[in-house]
Amino acid sequence: MNYKNHVTRLSQYKSVLQRLVKSGIEKTYAESISKHIGIPATQIRKDFSLFGIRGNKRGGYNVLELLEELKVNLGLNRDLPFILIGYGNLGKALARYHGFHEGCVRIIAAFDPKVGVLSSIPPIPVYPPASISAFLKDNPVKHAVLAVPDDVAQSMVDELYAEGIRGFINFSAIALNIPEDAYVNNVDLELELETVVYYTKEAENKEDKEVKKLV
Amino acid sequence: MNYKNHVTRLSQYKSVLQRLVKSGIEKTYAESISKHIGIPATQIRKDFSLFGIRGNKRGGYNVLELLEELKVNLGLNRDLPFILIGYGNLGKALARYHGFHEGCVRIIAAFDPKVGVLSSIPPIPVYPPASISAFLKDNPVKHAVLAVPDDVAQSMVDELYAEGIRGFINFSAIALNIPEDAYVNNVDLELELETVVYYTKEAENKEDKEVKKLV
């Protein structure tokens, strides 16, 4: 059973709410959240309902309370350490990604044959891959970001799973085999660009045969 | 009307096929593609059917022909120049992302206040944002990658749209307003990590109240 869309939307709501909090706004409405992210207000209410989040019959939602409930439902109401495997360009970008410094999702260490200390705030240490096992024995991390070359991704996952990692985000282009009790989220950047190409093509050529077939 | 899942799958098939070509494999079957990416074989055939792609009644699919048809359907059977806006860590990672050098999707120039030439293969020049307009007059680019801070993303899109860009991939966390005839693909990295957290939480705590409600 896969509620990917619900969860994605919940995360989007959370993102909007965080911005509202920053702006000092205390109250919001399904309708105004809708304006921010383009999801119908009724869909938003349906989602909240599904996750047991309730508002005030006329007064909309209290921003802080709603944010807290969203975080609880997303499992983000606690410290969430990630390790980063692969410290190439993509790994560096992820480690420095400012968004992560605001939420509870934090990258606490990176592993790469080229060791060193990453100059971010806070600084993230880079260790050799051989020390992953030892590191995980001292640090109860359950999540890993895989930003390694395609050909080592699977063996890396196997090792990390054996060491207790259960949630993966995979930036390599190949599908990974994992046991039932773990989860992999695949992010294929090339695929994301190609999606854009497809829809742009569609727009520029409305009478395309294939498109007709689809509609 | 949104066929996002179909298009995503088509792109995945394409990725598998490219690997098969590299390995020198000439023939494949819905069943064996399925093994690679975990999508049911009947789904694969249905997708092909929907896009008018046909195989041989018993002999499966010719790898090269299938790849070509997938590319045609995805609009990838031509040169696809992208420009990259924002040359921070993420921008650098994207510019150097090896996957792009193999397909037809290419980043041909980057724009950032900090100019310079990126040492990738091929080298990608970095120009000041002020020169975007002039650049687009000389180069008929229709697609842009937005890897800029959240607060400048919308104004950047407005400018790029005015200059003729119609396909965007947006790495900032905010939703962008665009006219009907353009397309934005939002990739929110924080959201991707949070999705992993959600599903990992679910696995570790099966009797969670909210989950029960859902099932």
Next chain:
DNA sequence: ATAATTATGTGACAATAATCACGACAATCT
């Protein structure tokens, strides 16, 4: 106090997507 107004919450409905079951056809075997 009563009526009008404005949001929420949700069951009923509609649209979309995925799966299944089976027919068609080409290749191989006897």
Next chain:
DNA sequence: AGATTGTCGTGATTATTGTCACATAATTAT
């Protein structure tokens, strides 16, 4: 040649997801 096998192709079916209409509660106005 005829039977058999393996794989595709697709209409029918089922499951999932999204939308709509409206009942409900809280607030404000008269």
